[in-house]
Amino acid sequence: MKKITRNNLEEKFRQQTGELEIRDGQLKQGVDREKLGADREKLAEEQIHIRTKAMEAALDGIFIVDAKKPNFPIIYANASFQGLIGYAENEIIGKNYFLFYGSDADSRIVEEIKQTIRQGKSFYGEMLNVRKNGKKFWSLLRIAPIRDTNGVTTHYVGIQTDCTLMKQRDLEIEEQREDLLHVTRVGKLAEFVSSLAHEISQPLTAILSYAQAAQRMFAGREPQLQEILQYIISDDQRATEVIRRLRALLKKTKPTFEPLDINVLINDTVALIMTHITVRNKVVEFELDSGLPLIQGDRIQLQQVLLNLISNSLEAMEGSSDSHELLIRTSRKDTDTIMVEVQDSGCGIPAENMKKLFVHFFTSKPDGLGMGLSISRSIVEAHGGRLEVKNNPDRGATFYFTIPVNMKNANEQS
Secondary structure, eight states: OOOOOHHHHHHHHHHHHHHHHHHHHHHHHHHHHHHHHHHHHHHHHHHHHHHHHHHHHOSSEEEEEETTSTTOBEEEEOHHHHHHHTOOHHHHTTSBGGGGSOTTSOHHHHHHHHHHHHTTOOEEEEEEEEOTTSOEEEEEEEEEEEEOTTSOEEEEEEEEEEOHHHHHHHHHHHHHHHHHHHHHHHHHHHHHHHHHHHHHHHHHHHHHHHHHHHHHHTTTSOHHHHHHHHHHHHHHHHHHHHHHHHHHHHSOOOOOOEEEOHHHHHHHHHHHTHHHHHHTTOEEEEEEOTTOOOEEEOHHHHHHHHHHHHHHHHHHTTTOTTOOEEEEEEEEEETTEEEEEEEOOSOOOOGGGTTTTTSTTOOSSTTOOSOHHHHHHHHHHHTTOOEEEEEOSSSSEEEEEEEESOHHHHHHHO
16 A cells, blocks of 8 residues: 655645646636627627618618529618608508609619629619609719628628709700800891891892882883882881891890880881781781870880780791681770780690790700790880789780880889
C-alpha cells in the first residue's frame, strides 16, 4: 500500500485547484460569448428598426419588389408611396408592381423598366402615372437591384418622387420661350407687311392716275367705258385706303381719341370687307340704334376690333352650309354706355375654350396667330369698356363690347 505523504496531498490539491480555475475560465468565456452574441443581435435589431423607421418617414415613395418571382410582386411600400399612388397597403402588397402605372403610362418606358429589371440593371427616368382616383401625375423613378452574397439579384428597391410641379414649371418656361419666339416672328411679320404696304401703294397710285387720265380722255362719250373706269377708280381708292389704314395699324403711334359715330364706323368697316363677305356667300344684317350719342375713341383701333370680330364670326360660319347670316347690333346699355354686338350663326365656342379665348397666342385655328382677340380686348379696355363673348341659345356665338359715351368720366371711375 502506497503511503500518502503530505507532499503528495499538496500536489494533488494544486492540480485540482488548477483544473477548477481552468473550468471557471471556460465558463466565464462561454458566458461572455453568449452575452456578446445577445448584444450583437440587439444591435442588429436596432439598426433594422432605425432603417425601417427612416424608410417609413421618407417623403419619397419607397417600395421593394421581389425579383425572384416572375410577376414582380411588391413586398414593401412605405406610407409616402401609398399616398403617391392612392392605394392602401393591403391593396399593394403582393400585387404586380406594373399594375400601378395605369393605362396612360408610356408603354415604351414601362417596357424599358421591365427589361432593366430582367437584366439586373438600374433605371432612372421620368414618367406619367395615374393615381387610383384617375388623377395623373409626373414622377421621377429610380430603381436599383439588391444582390445576395453570391451576386444574384433577389430584390429591387425603388424610389418614386412626385415631380408634377417641376414638370409644370418646365412646361411654363417652354411656353414662355415659344411665346417670345412667336412675338419676335410677329414683329418681323409686321415689319414685312408695313414694307409691303408701302410697295403696293405705289402701283395703286399709278393705276389711279392712268384710270383718271383715261376718264378725262373719254369724257362725254363711251358711257360703258366711263362706268368701268369709275369702278377701277373707286376700287383703287378703296384699296389705297385699306393700305393706309393697315400702315396706320402697324405704325407705333399714340391713339387719337375723337368724337365718333359708332354706326358710321361700323358701316365703313363692313364696306372694307364687303367683297370678302360676298365671296364667302354670307350676308350681314344690321340693327343699329339711330339715337346713339357720339363716343370718344380712336377710329383705327376700333375698326381693328370690329374687323377682327367680324372675321372671326365669318370663319365660325365657314364650315356650315346653312350658316349665312351675320348680325351687327348697336344699343344703349345705360345712360353712359353703348354696346356693340357681333352675332354669328356658326358652330359656337366649346366650353373648355371660353376662359382661354382672350389669352395671348391661344387659337383654335390651325393657321391662327392667337393675337386678334387679345389685342381687341386690350383696345376696348383702353377705351374704358369691356369685350366679352357668349354662346347663343340656339346656335353660334356673340361677341359684344361696351364703350363709354364720355371717356373722361370712364377714366375717372376706373
